Amino acid sequence: IQLYKAAGNEEDLKLAKLGTSPLDDPDSFAFNTSRLYAQGLGLVEVPLAYGHSFRVGNGTLCVGGAVKFIEAVTFDVRQGILVTSDTDQIQDRLENADKLSSGFGIDAGALYRSASGRLSLGLLARNINSPAFKTVIGAEFTEDIQVRAGAAYELTEHWLAAMDIDVTANETLVTGYKSRQVSAGLAYEGSWAAIRGGIMSDLSTQFGLN
Secondary structure (H helix, E strand, O other), X not given: OEEEEEEEOOOOEEEEEEEEOHHHOOOOHHHOOOEEEEEEEEEEEEEEEEEEEEEEOOEEEEEEXXXXXXXXXXXXXXXXXXXXXXXXXXXXXXXXXXXXXXXXXXXXXXXXXXXXXXEEEEEEEEOOOOOEEEOOOOOEEEOOOEEEEEEEEEOOXXXXXXXXXXXXXXXXXXXXXXXXXXXXXXXXXXXXXXXEEEEEEEOOOOOOEO
């Protein structure tokens, strides 16, 4: 397609060549396929839990579990930036991109404490049943099972050392990105003050320590 511009007067009318149509130019905005992707998930959990303790050797083992009612709000919109110039349509999609749904989840955990009370070992499993929640466009957010282990040791009357690690690599809202946190720290608790410090790292990345 060739475009022209009329110039001159009625007696001497000339056509000036403007160039090709945007539809003939692969670099024009007419072929721009930029899109907006936005996703989100908000959860409110109401648990009903039960636990019991047992004597194991010279120590104590506490086990428990919880059934959680989960209220979820998902947000999911995928909109072409230049597909439409109808701003009302874009605004309507943004305003109607959320969906309210509900489900339930199951957690379980165990804690062992030595007879002296100085050593504690714990294990927690969240969302054992992997509850899932759908979005307005039919996509699905799944809360995969998460397992975390931890240990704490009372070095002295005032000093405590602790460490936690994700046994599982956990999904995030960023597609293809997983997180597996490990952390360690020291705590001092005096009669009038407490000081805590620690380090944390994500084993699923190469970012090092925080």
